[in-house]
Amino acid sequence: MKLTKRSIDSLPLPETGQVLYWDDELPGYGLRVTKGAKTFIVQRRVAGKSVRVTLGQYGPLTPNQARKLAVKNLSELVQGVNINAEKEAAKVRGVTLNEAFAAYLDNRRLSPRTVASYQETMKLAFADWGTLPVSTINRTMIERRFTALSAPRSPRTDKDDIPVEGGTPQKPRLATANRHFRILRAVLNFAMEKYSTADGEPLIPSNPVTRLSVLRKWHRIERRTRHLEPHQLKAWFAALEHKPEDSDHRNTVRDFCAFVLLTGCREQEAARLTWKDVNLDAAKVTLQETKNHRTHVLPVGPWLAELLERRQQNRISQFVFPAENQSGHLLNHRKAILAIGADSGVEFRLHDLRRTFASIASVHLERSLSAYTLKRLLNHSSGGDVTGGYVQVGIEDLREPMRQIEDFVLKCAGLRESAPVVKLAVAPAHQGVSLDAAR
Template identity: 40%
Template sequence: MTTRSLNFTKAALDTLPAAQPGTRDTYHDSKTSGLLLRVTETGVKTFSVYRWLKGDSKPQRTTLGRYPQMTIERARTAAAQVNAVVEVGGNPADERKAKRAQGVTLRDAFKDFLAARKNLSPRTIYDYQRLMGFHSEEDRTDARRSKHKPRRSAESFKDWLDKPVVSITKDMVEKRHAKMGETSQAQANYAMRVLRTVLNFAAAKYDNSKGEPLLAENPVKRLSQTRAWYRVERRRTVLRSSDLKPWFAAVLALPNKRDDGSRTVVNAKPDDVRDYLLFLILTGARRTEAARLRWDQVDLDARTFTFPETKNKRPHTLPLSDYLYALLKERKTVVDGDYVFPGTGKGGYLVETRRQTEKVAKESGVPFTLHDLRRTFITIAESLDIPAYALKQLLNHKTGSDVTAGYIVMDVERLREPMQKVTDFVLRAAELRPSAAVASLIQREGHGRET
């Protein structure tokens, strides 16, 4: 192994031999303090700086680059910069880390954020990606090919993805929030909450040269400081008791569509949507959790069903009322596949219901959203004086700081009577007998309705 001082010139470095097998030769530049050239047994030549740092027990090596890709002049300039940092008590490694952090883009931060958040649901990830304009070209192609009108895009930060996060200013945030609010104030608030979360993550993950957070202050804070958040009232729309009769009539009248081989069914079958809507209003289930319900999560013997992955990360088992038991038992005989409510999308479960829900709204005169059905279930359950703890369990709501609730173990059978009460009320309001057989209530071919 060779170690000696050398005036670094092109002629001198070009003629340096490879090191002996199993060793590396080191050459010190006679003109620049700390600048080294290391030569391996394969002849690879690499510039580095070797300096003692204040307070450290051993010197630190800073790799600069390979020769001849890095010229001698560039190596001496880089070494001088490292020396300047060391002379003032700095750490070149920290400086490099800070420099990399300064170049972290919103795209980089968002990728790292998703990688770190292992507990985000697929739906949440999809919404965040859609918001950031982060979907793959394959996803975009699928959306263009779809015959359905896609959900209004919320790609609020697509043009910011390649900007360093340190370049996103309070003024930019304020202007973008106001611009987005011209289309949807609720969406503007949601987008900024997501951006705030990603930037908080960036502030925690990336440091400057002093080990301080890359962002001294989250620029989204401007919206709180100036009270610019939009005041968006929580939706309170529900189906009233008087709405249930025409709504049920319109839902039960959705025509069957069987794929008999003579044509291809592109969209979700209306009978799948029909039963899905009935399931939502009679269970209060969240729409995505219900759509993803699999047959292996339904126990017809025990008359229960389970959502293993829920919004609050806890499995949720509920009883089936008599009406829903008969409905699912009948579906089991005619539905193929793993999902109770199958769909033609990539996931295999029901996703697109817009055409059928718009038809129900038009025929019944009752405008509604899928989440309105959950609110309707909650409102009816509360009106029936169902105990608060039982209602929370039916809805799988967190009990928060309620210490008493933490001691209550609510068995699924304790929820059977409350669940049946809601079903009985809804069917009476719809002028359907609570004990009526599903087969007669939603005849698959005749579409009749027993009164």
């Protein structure tokens, strides 16, 4: 039959499956009928394979319009053009940076904090590139944007957008630029493997961010090594004493700082600690959602156990260190940290406390720790260390080192019989831990 409005309207809808009807006048032109729709199609063999192309649904597309489309598409099929492959290739060529980034996040096992951080990078550094096809992002764009993001921020301005004099000079944003482009490089590397052209070649032949490596544009950033010296611990611990006139938040931050120093754990791992992961009877804590995705169980010393017991008696939340925010746990505590630094005369960041823990564990214990025990304390990955996979360090193997670390810290703080005050040395190279103590 010829596919006309009358003939199409008379065709019944099947209860299940589909029925194909072919036009008598134009070979290869047909109609696919299902329970929910009638759709125009063309079908022909291309390079030995049957290729079926959907033209559109009956209703929005009239029989006359469909017939004209069918003639055009059949002509291309006769010439050996795989229209479906071409459509897919065109779709791939149009993949935008935003789409590639969304696919990257779906494909990767990232913590919520990391996802939020990556999203912030895309918003701050590459928002105007989001709707661009990834194939159009070139090396010149990369180099220019990297240079722009590395420069100091614009001077502070008033409400009339006039620069304000006497403001704090802005520093170049070298580490920030590096970080933004490492994230972009990861997204584009992913896109290179995920998206291919019609002939199977990568949509992006090479990652344009490699321009920064070839031209040696990456900024060299000195690793932070700041940590608390033993002679600073007395004043620092004095500043951790709770003050009745201070808010619960500020006193919580004080306990939080002591916890991070005496466990050496990462800031966010400590912040997310819940009471169900604190076992005071066994004197241990369990840190979930760690950087290397491995549950980290640590024994705690007597002094820290008492601090946790005191907090548990006054608990108001599932979190050990609660806060009044959407997450329910400590997140924004910069002002409280600055206040502790001002009270003690010891300027510090939270990650400095992890470096302090690592230094004490490396240098000041009665008995030298093996590199594997130190890595276990810090929950560092063994990486490519094959031997490390055979050396198993259990929680009880960590209890005595943790007790000694706490003992040394409290002696330096004047909370126990004093210990000799000496300057911390950098961890010996053979123990495989730097003061940077990778986050």
